[in-house]
Amino acid sequence: MLKAWLSRWQTWQADRRLARLSHITARRAIEDSLWQNTLAALPFVAGLPEQDLMRLRQLASLFLDSKEFSGAQGFRVTDAHAVMVAVQACLPILHIAPPCRPDLALALYDGFVGIVLHAGEVKARREWIDEDGIAHSGSELLTGEIVEGGPLMLAWSDVRAAGELAKKSYNVVIHxxxxxxxxxxxxADGCPPMASTQRRLWLATLQTEYEQFIEAAQAWQRFGKLSGESEPLIDPYGGESLCEFFAVSAEAYFVQRDRFAQAHPKLLEMFDGFFKKF
Ligand SMILES: [Zn+2]
Structure with a gap:
């Protein structure tokens, strides 16, 4: 009796959730011409199977409903800007949860609401203390940044050029x-949320690949560059830390899948296991 009641209650809950999600999707629907223009600018998205594109479009609508966009220093954010960000942001979570639970996929981005777009790179002041305890200050140019609790900052110049920059396996939104x-x-350890046993495996594989990557990047700097050898697929910035290595590897995985598969088969298998679960 209790079992039957529980199952009816779960079905009722699932129906209610679906009704709420389809209401939001309809209210925040991405208009056809805007969707087509966005796809035209993002070849690594446009090439996805039709079914994935439909799912991505729905996910992007839900994403737009859950985030607040603003422009910095007079930059005016339009629907086209917001959709360009939403589509690229939703690519990594497209197959992370069952198709009927897009809310679970989006929950990975729940930690913040605000997204601030700047026209171009932003000069940020930095202060740090070196190994000898000496304080330094300076500035660095940023194309994107996250801070705890938000907002997330992005340079529109790089978001807009994502199609062209994909050739260099670069994507600031995905990063x-x-x-x-x-x-x-x-x-912040280079591992997305998962159970502890899987986490250990993930981090062990990532660490091995990270060390090999640093060696290969150094060898390329010393010899390969001079002899005209093509640049490594993953951005050398990945050598900064395991977190950055995860972020830049994921950029290559999502925008240059074929080349990534050739160069990093172990990472491909591990990423597929997480990003392509459903
Ligand atoms: Zn980073």
Missing amino acids: EFIHVMDVRDGQ
């Missing part, structure tokens, strides 16, 4: 949203 996913469980 920052991978960081968001990484810190979702409170630890």
